[in-house]
Amino acid sequence: MDSVTASKLLNLQELDNQIESINSELEKIPAEIEKLRKEIESLKIKHDQLIHRKKELDFQKKEKELDIQTFQDRIAKLEIALNKVKSNEEYKALLREKAQAEENIIHLEDEIIQLMEEIENLAKEIKEFDKIREEKIKELENEIKALNSKKTQLEEELNKLITQRQELVNTIKPQALSQYESIKKRVKNKVIAIVEDQVCTGCYMVIPPKIFTELLKSEKLFTCPNCGRYLFYESK
Template sequence: MHAQIEILASLQTVDREIKEQTGLKQGLLSEFQTKEKEFQAKKREVEVLAAAYAEKEKLRAEKDRVFQDEGRKATDKRMRMNRIKNVKELQALQREIDQTRESNGDLEEELIKIMQDMDVLKAQIQTKESEMAAMREEWQNKQQELKTQITGIDQSVSEAASRRQSIASQVTGDLISRYELIFSRRGGTAVVEVASGICQGCYMNIPPQLGNEIIRSDKVHLCPSCQRILYIKPVAE
């Protein structure tokens, strides 16, 4: 195998390591994002419930005001009873009092219903809030773990990057940029072996003539099918 291709092959080993570690880090970072979205969703649930509760509270206050007013009116009517002069007036007033009593009864029922709804909402809010608190606590522990993992990844990536630099400095000419282009376009495999006349990158046959050239010449040869840089291990004699 030619020296330059051999160097590229070891560069590829390091580059794959970096690629793998970077992928792992991306995965961990997306865990952070997912968790953040979960928090936001839970928070919105609480906000929606709190808004519904506030709406009920407003309604309750309104109904309560009407209820108090009606109560005062009923008291006034009862006071008027004392000043009644004839039966006709008495009957009319009695009807009014009955009507007021009936509508106050309805109001009272409505108020009770509203307050029951409020109790339900309050319980739901408390449940959601404690779910949120539990989520937060669990996440805080997990977060620490993830941060440690990410720090570890960053360290091994920077260590690999300096190894890469010293290997890359041994590659001559524009070979490195050709290699890098193939590496990024071909899913992290730029340098492949030809084994038994088959490219190990795409598993297509390599013409025998090309095989011979790869062994003989110092030039860089690409697979005609997948355009990867080819090498052939010398056969032990």
């Protein structure tokens, strides 16, 4: 191929490689941000779960305290009734009920002590978790910020490269350009293969001597007969 077109196509290839690598970096960013957001979300959920659990325990404690009050009221009424009772049978029955109520109160008090311990431990856990949580969330939010500014920076670079590419494309012969595009579609990478020691560095096949000789002296655009890539020979 003629050396001017060849070097332009090499530049084009270099730009396309840069554009592609920026695009693939940009494609990864939304998933990375999403992952960090989910981490933040799960920290908030864990916090809510701990608070919810503590409310539940507080509620259970309150209910048991109310139950104790109910039994104490009942005991007070039973004591009045015991003073007025006539029959022995009735007296025994009231005493039994009073003893049962007292037993219930002792049982409830034990349960309340257990609940208070649980509540205290949970409050400590919440305090410690919240401290870590706030720091962790700040850290994650900073990572998100960094990713967003990286995204902006990459987009700016990409726009510059696209402009450069357009400017370059405008100066390349349409036939060479369309061939470049069609080879690119097929081989994905390395549209132009450097020829080294008579070997195409795109597919690593030896170039037939006849084509190689032509390549050395001709101004024509040559493609590798094996892989179809443009061949570029730089005379040393």
